[in-house]
Amino acid sequence: MKEFAVFWGCTIQTRFPFIEKSTRIVLESFKLPYRDIDGFTCCPERSLVNNIDHGAFVVTAARNVALVDELDYDLVSPCTGCVSNLATVKGELKANPREKAEVNKLLKEVGREFKGTAKLQHLVPFFHDTVGVNAIKQKIKKDFSGMRIGIHYGCHMVRPSHALRNDDPLEPKKFDTLISALGAQSLQFMTKMMCCGQGLDRIDEHDRALHFARIKLKELKSLGCDALVLCCPSCFLQFDNNQFLMEKEGEKFGIPVIYFTELLGLAMGYKPEELGLDLHRVDCTPFVKKWESLSARPPKEDAIDDGLNAPGDI
Amino acid sequence: MLEATLNLKLLEQCSKCGACFSICPSCMHIPGYDPRAVIRDILDGNHDKWLSSRHIWQCLECHYCLEMCYQHYGFENAMTALRTIAAKKGIHPTQVKRGWEMFVKTSRLGEPALPARKKLGLPEPKASGADEFKKLFALLKAAREKHENPEGKGSE
Ligand code: SF4
Ligand code: SF4
Numbered sequence: 001m002k003e004f005a006v007f008w009g010c011t012i013q014t015r016f017p018f019i020e021k022s023t024r025i026v027l028e029s030f031k032l033p034y035r036d037i038d039g040f041t042c043c044p045e046r047s048l049v050n051n052i053d054h055g056a057f058v059v060t061a062a063r064n065v066a067l068v069d070e071l072d073y074d075l076v077s078p079c080t081g082c083v084s085n086l087a088t089v090k091g092e093l094k095a096n097p098r099e100k101a102e103v104n105k106l107l108k109e110v111g112r113e114f115k116g117t118a119k120l121q122h123l124v125p126f127f128h129d130t131v132g133v134n135a136i137k138q139k140i141k142k143d144f145s146g147m148r149i150g151i152h153y154g155c156h157m158v159r160p161s162h163a164l165r166n167d168d169p170l171e172p173k174k175f176d177t178l179i180s181a182l183g184a185q186s187l188q189f190m191t192k193m194m195c196c197g198q199g200l201d202r203i204d205e206h207d208r209a210l211h212f213a214r215i216k217l218k219e220l221k222s223l224g225c226d227a228l229v230l231c232c233p234s235c236f237l238q239f240d241n242n243q244f245l246m247e248k249e250g251e252k253f254g255i256p257v258i259y260f261t262e263l264l265g266l267a268m269g270y271k272p273e274e275l276g277l278d279l280h281r282v283d284c285t286p287f288v289k290k291w292e293s294l295s296a297r298p299p300k301e302d303a304i305d306d307g308l309n310a311p312g313d314i
Numbered sequence: 315m316l317e318a319t320l321n322l323k324l325l326e327q328c329s330k331c332g333a334c335f336s337i338c339p340s341c342m343h344i345p346g347y348d349p350r351a352v353i354r355d356i357l358d359g360n361h362d363k364w365l366s367s368r369h370i371w372q373c374l375e376c377h378y379c380l381e382m383c384y385q386h387y388g389f390e391n392a393m394t395a396l397r398t399i400a401a402k403k404g405i406h407p408t409q410v411k412r413g414w415e416m417f418v419k420t421s422r423l424g425e426p427a428l429p430a431r432k433k434l435g436l437p438e439p440k441a442s443g444a445d446e447f448k449k450l451f452a453l454l455k456a457a458r459e460k461h462e463n464p465e466g467k468g469s470e
Contacts, residue, residue: 013439014424021434039443041421046375048413048423051397051406055316055454060421063443063450102316106453110446159377162386169381195339195376203371203407212343276434 018276061089084156091163143183154232198238244281334379349389
């Protein structure tokens, strides 16, 4: 496997360092060749930078990719936005040689060159494609049979597809496959692919952001969902923080929000506190408790066998 | 230099299509949000009236329209163009302003939370590329000025 740099991005390192923790735990225990490198900046974030200055968006992303190109590494990120933004610019420059030349003229003056050779992957498709379901299954100590999980892909895990090319952009499957591999049921629901709406918080429309979160949380609650699983810090902010804010106002959904690496870590036998589940705003203990009680029961096979072999009247 | 532009020919087709309206989350959940009306106005030369509208910022950049679009274009291109014009005029949401300023100043949207990292046993964060980024940003600005003012008249 090729070495890869991890692109943590601003949001995880600023607000959710525990996501970095669980990510490192799983990368370590799969013995993956991940590296931390100097020199990254913000990817940059699309809505705050591209809307103001497209050129700044392009050169900043191109520089980040150049750092990885130089080392002949690939790049993997636990943030969907980062990968999507970097890949968007990589795609734009690969398709426009003139623009690429302009960008490289600027980069040359700081001693860099964008080649676009590094493969840019989000953590979920990376685990699906590069680590593989079989390797994951071998690591499971205790699976999630009986648990009902709602997945939130996050728009930028799969879109824009011309740049990311990692799954179906409208009906993706890879995250579902991973969740099933962990033994859980991945619920199919109406709002599964609905955008989280966190972007509305960034334009001073907090109530509307809450409205978007509410739509999905309501449906999940009605389906008896045990946890919402996602892999994007922005979506996490939307469903964990904002759900908590609604709870404080008396509107309770009680849907724990769990990062993909946390779920994987739990299945591999790490403790909830080691993975940082105790640092979430919305309480994750109902999820952990139910899971523990399910696995405390004897395996289904044994129960049936016992029944079949039990003494009876016949 | 490196400016995004809008393709009016594609938008012309857009005004007759509207296929992505039914998949756009903001169209579905935000009353009054309708890029079709915006596009009609752009084509009629009346884009100005949208510059101070909340709606242009309510596009979530989810790229659904892009994926649906038979032209591979998308509503979002029109919305992004209007947002950029609005921002140049200084009529963009406060948080966008703040985010942009922090980005230009520090090259990031926040600094690693050091005490929390320590508690979690995370390694020292790697050096940021802030200095190099600042140089690059200055170079971009200089190249633009040269581009707009090739004779070297005026500043710089
Ligand atoms: S990118 Fe904007 S316009 Fe396009 S579907 Fe998403 S919210 Fe709607
Ligand atoms: S963006 Fe594409 S799909 Fe949407 S209305 Fe325009 S042409 Fe149709």
